[in-house]
Amino acid sequence: MFHNNWLAGSMGAVGLMGMFASISAQADFIDDRQVSLGLRNFYIDRDFKQHDAPKSRVGSWTQGFDFRAISGYTEGTVQFGLDVSAQYAYRLDGGGGRGPDTIIPYDDSKGEQVRDYGRAALTAKVRYSKTELKIGEHRPTLPVAFYDDSRQLITTYHGFMLESREVDKLTLTAGRFTEISSRESSNREKMYLFNGPDIQRRSDGLNFAGATYAFTPALSATYFYGQLEDIYQQQYLGVTHSADLGNGFGLKTDLRYFDNREDGKALYGDIDNRSYGAMTTLRKGAHAIGVGYQRMLGDSTFPTLNGYAPQPYLVNWSTVAFVKPNESSWQLRYDLDFASYGVPGLKLMTRYLRGTGIDRGNNDLDQNVESERNIVLGYVVQDGPLKGVGFEWRNIDVKTRYGNGAASGADYKENRLITSYTFKF
Numbered sequence: 206m207f208h209n210n211w212l213a214g215s216m217g218a219v220g221l222m223g224m225f226a227s228i229s230a231q232a233d234f235i236d237d238r239q240v241s242l243g244l245r246n247f248y249i250d251r252d253f254k255q256h257d258a259p260k261s262r263v264g265s266w267t268q269g270f271d272f273r274a275i276s277g278y279t280e281g282t283v284q285f286g287l288d289v290s291a292q293y294a295y296r297l298d299g300g301g302g303r304g305p306d307t308i309i310p311y312d313d314s315k316g317e318q319v320r321d322y323g324r325a326a327l328t329a330k331v332r333y334s335k336t337e338l339k340i341g342e343h344r345p346t347l348p349v350a351f352y353d354d355s356r357q358l359i360t361t362y363h364g365f366m367l368e369s370r371e372v373d374k375l376t377l378t379a380g381r382f383t384e385i386s387s388r389e390s391s392n393r394e395k396m397y398l399f400n401g402p403d404i405q406r407r408s409d410g411l412n413f414a415g416a417t418y419a420f421t422p423a424l425s426a427t428y429f430y431g432q433l434e435d436i437y438q439q440q441y442l443g444v445t446h447s448a449d450l451g452n453g454f455g456l457k458t459d460l461r462y463f464d465n466r467e468d469g470k471a472l473y474g475d476i477d478n479r480s481y482g483a484m485t486t487l488r489k490g491a492h493a494i495g496v497g498y499q500r501m502l503g504d505s506t507f508p509t510l511n512g513y514a515p516q517p518y519l520v521n522w523s524t525v526a527f528v529k530p531n532e533s534s535w536q537l538r539y540d541l542d543f544a545s546y547g548v549p550g551l552k553l554m555t556r557y558l559r560g561t562g563i564d565r566g567n568n569d570l571d572q573n574v575e576s577e578r579n580i581v582l583g584y585v586v587q588d589g590p591l592k593g594v595g596f597e598w599r600n601i602d603v604k605t606r607y608g609n610g611a612a613s614g615a616d617y618k619e620n621r622l623i624t625s626y627t628f629k630f
Contacts, residue, residue, distance in 0.1 A: 238277055239274075239275040240273070241271075241272070242627070247623050248621065254618070267296050267297060268295050287328070289326075294357045309357075310389050322389075322390070324391050336371060338366075339367075340365045342363055360387050362382040364382035364383045374419040381412050385510060397510075412434065438467075439466075444460045444461075456485065464479050478504075484496070493541075499520050505530060523579065524579075529565075533560065539554070539555050550585040558577045572607070574604075580598075581598070593626055598620070
């Protein structure tokens with residue numbers, strides 16, 4: 206099923222690529238094209254530590270391909286372009302019986318992961334002056350919708366988005382997404398709440414609008430409004446400031462606030478969630494130390510879209526996410542760039558996050574604790590025949606304690622090994 210869907214979409218995209226090439230030659234916008242093929246070899250293993258876990262270990266080993274043909278624009282006052290993309294992944298191991306692993310689609314009827322999956326899409330675009338309209342597939346980095354490249358295939362959205370930079374220092378954005386292709390799916394589907402009680406209650410679309418203004422090169426502010434029709438309304442306000450402290454020290458501060466309420470028919474009932482967070486990072490040379498704090502307010506969990514679409518505008522977003530009702534969380538982070546020590550391309554990030562005070566309907570808030578430790582070590586070859594090849598190891602250690610008994614929470618350790626390279630044509 207997944208394989209056939211990908212083949213049908215890919216054949217359609219290949220046919221349109223022929224038309225695209227012909228149009229490009231006639232319209233003379235091929236000079237600005239960007240054609241690439243990204244390769245990603247991805248191994249993941251999650252080892253649950255409790256004896257009553259349905260699957261003690263889940264994971265997979267896959268090879269992924271991400272083809273993108275980004276066109277330039279035709280000449281004229283109103284300019285046109287067309288982008289093509291195709292993603293495909295093949296499972297390399299024999300781990301079909303290891304259960305859902307958040308990467309490979311899981312076939313419930315067979316009780317195993319599928320062998321391969323993929324998808325293809327088009328994006329038409331129109332530009333006038335400094336205003337651009339795109340219709341089709343999107344990989345947004347917005348407070349109300351964010352793409353996900355943390356696994357194998359990338360989460361994408363489908364609809365239209367308009368972005369304008371006509372006014373100096375001001376970026377205006379608006380649009381509507383009607384479908385999402387999540388990271389472990391070959392299909393497009395309507396959006397719903399990942400952490401909701403009934404996934405059959407789907408929205409007809411996500412409407413959004415926002416603005417970012419740079420007051421100075423060091424100070425900017427962003428406001429966004431999002432409406433997932435008949436599910437929730439979301440408002441976001443963020444401020445970013447960078448300061449030069451002298452003697453090579455720099456300080457960056459992010460302040461972020463979300464307000465989430467139910468919308469229209471309230472298909473998932475009342476939604477009452479507000480959150481605020483602050484992240485400050487002190488940097489000097491190759492070293493950076495960051496401290497973050499985040500607080501959830503209200504009776505609801507922070508709403509997350511299907512496919513566990515990420516929300517990195519929350520300062521403590523991670524594998525655990527720290528988004529449960531009443532949860533207070535903090536993190537301590539350290540980054541090191543080894544280029545200053547004669548090893549360009551080698552970087553390290555490690556952090557520890559801890560959340561407490563989670564409201565799970567009991568009075569023992571002090572017993573509800575989550576913690577996560579991350580180590581990310583990456584290296585990109587700088588020269589020679591392997592120049593551009595990237596290697597990355599991600600180690601994740603999660604511990605949760607929700608009181609006592611069978612619902613005490615899950616502990617697991619996870620390792621991800623990633624090798625990547627992008628061919629540019």
